[in-house]
Amino acid sequence: MKQYSLIALFIFSLLSNLLAETNVEQKVLKDFSLKYIKSSKLKEFLSEQFKNVIFTADDRLSKIIAICTSSELTNISKFIELLDSKPKQVVISIKATELVIVTSTDFGLNLTDSSFDWKSLFTPYSLTTASIPDLIKARINLFKTDKVDGKLIIDTMLSCESGDTATLKRQTEEPIPTVTSGVGITTTTYTYRPVGFELSISPIVYDNNEILSVIKVSLSSVIGSSSQGAVRFGNNNADTTKRIKDGETTIISGLFQQQNKVSKKGIPILMDIPLLSILFSYEQDEVAISEVILSITLNILKEGEKLEFPKHQEIKE
Secondary structure (H helix, E strand, C coil): CCHHHHHHHHHHHHHHHHHHHCCCEEEEEEEEECCCHHHHHHHHHHHHHHCCEEEECCCCCCCEEEEHHHHHHHHHHHHHHHCCCCCEEEEEEEEEEEEEEEEEEEEECCCCCCCCHHHHHHHHHHCCCCCHHHHHHHHEEEEEEEEEEEEEEEEEEEEEEECCCCEEEEEEEEEEEEEEEECCCCCEEEEEEEEEEEEEEEEEEECCCCEEEEEEEEEEEEEECCCCCCCEEEEEEEEEEEEEEEEEEEEHEEEEEEEEEEEEEECCCCHHHHHHHHEEEEEEEEEEEEEEEEEEEEEEEECCCCCCCCCCCCCCC
């Protein structure tokens, strides 16, 4: 009797397993053709959302294959339809204004003043009492002057898709000398470093038409050189992340640069003669402090709207 009970238990267990297998939902294989999103990028996202589904991505054919159940397939299709949509285009208007304050200090004797004919020095008989004040005015030079200037250096437009990065560069290559000395031989080689203005903007458009913008600005220039000829560079960077509404303008300021310059001015030839150079030349010490102010406006390109760039842009370098 005990033997029959074991056989019945075995048959019951076998039938239960068969019934359980028939209730398991069958797996299906489905491939999706993609229009916009990269299949490998989509695979990463879907794999996080559907742990039990096997995904295969093919970037070359822009396809993704899913092995899943019918119920999972419904949800996967909705996700792909949502993610594989045309990204919104963002138009970026950029204006950069440079404000420069130049402080000049002149020290020495200046015979190049237009109000005085320096040739009269060589004809003493032409000097009169009336001409002496002009002579003093022309020769004594100890002044400090400030000059403020502002100009528009960039006025342009860029465009990129949501999630991409737009980059603007206005740079030159600055040579950096390297001197190598050997036995009786001195060699100078040059490497080049980009100097100037660089801006990158990475906009991400949200459903409420707000734009999350990652903005990076870099401003570099040559500020001088050492007595050994080594070039000194000045760098100024600004990184910010802002949430901007469609059509809104954001301002970035505080990008300062300073340049010092000492020059010798006077009458050619005479200014280079020892002792006489004291009478016929003067030094000018010039300090220029500049600030770049950026104005950035972001606009979402609407469906069917054409991107039009300005026909005329006045840009002063």
